Amino acid sequence: MEKSVHYADLLKQKGLKSTPQRMAMLRIMETKGHADIDEIYQEIKKDFVSISLATVYKNINTLLDEGIIQEIKVPQKKSKFEIAKYKHSHFVCERCGEVYDVQRPKKLNIELPEGFEPREASVMVVGVCKRCH
Amino acid sequence: MEKSVHYADLLKQKGLKSTPQRMAMLRIMETKGHADIDEIYQEIKKDFVSISLATVYKNINTLLDEGIIQEIKVPQKKSKFEIAKYKHSHFVCERCGEVYDVQRPKKLNIELPEGFEPREASVMVVGVCKRCH
DNA sequence: ATTCAAAGGAAAAATATTTTCCTTAGCAAT
């Protein structure tokens, strides 16, 4: 089963319409891995010359609400968005700014004070990526 | 040595003037632990009725540039700022939004691909805090 | 083919942040 079909179904399952604009946004995130609002907007304009930036924002929010995508807050830069998938951690390159998926730690040894209940944890590693070395 | 003196010296070391507005901002962050722009602005207005929001932003940026404070990007909410101190991790309560300092993990077992050089890592734990339990 | 709510586009509004420009004040040198 190809991806476009997959996303079309996913959208319908969530009660959302499968529009060309949404499909394009999902494909862009799929392809780029992690993209910020501007990257998505610039990229989608290649196919939808007159798409409104408001549409991009509205769709980002809708897709976030339904848990189809997720936001990643990156130190010192604009938020990136990505298709929601298995849990993982991130590595951001301080040279080029690229964000990479990395396997998350098996066990996180964090000592929480009495009465604090953890639900989940996110790890962001900052460093220099392979290409920038 | 009291804190106000400490901060005054710190500012001067960095070549910054020790102004009452800056000292107040530092005291607010010291007291609150983690505060966002609005909290700082609302709080400082109690002492400096006519302070400009632009001054708050300008000082936040100056203090960030000098590494006197640091920004913490919190999932789903506005950035918080805190006095830079020893390295630590954070816990954010999904009920009340409060951010707490927690001891950072001794060792972070993250497997990075060949060629990726980590410099530092940040950990954010999301859950329910003691007060909200 | 018809229907209708959801979604898109354009523009306006709201919100957030930075910059400008002039005045004020910290502080170093006298």
Added chain:
DNA sequence: ATTGCTAAGGAAAATATTTTTCCTTTGAAT
């Protein structure tokens, strides 16, 4: 203590970002 220089403050404007409004279009169920 006084002076002079410059960083910093305040007010307003400018810019940037995000959301909302309002009307038109379209996906998809019937």
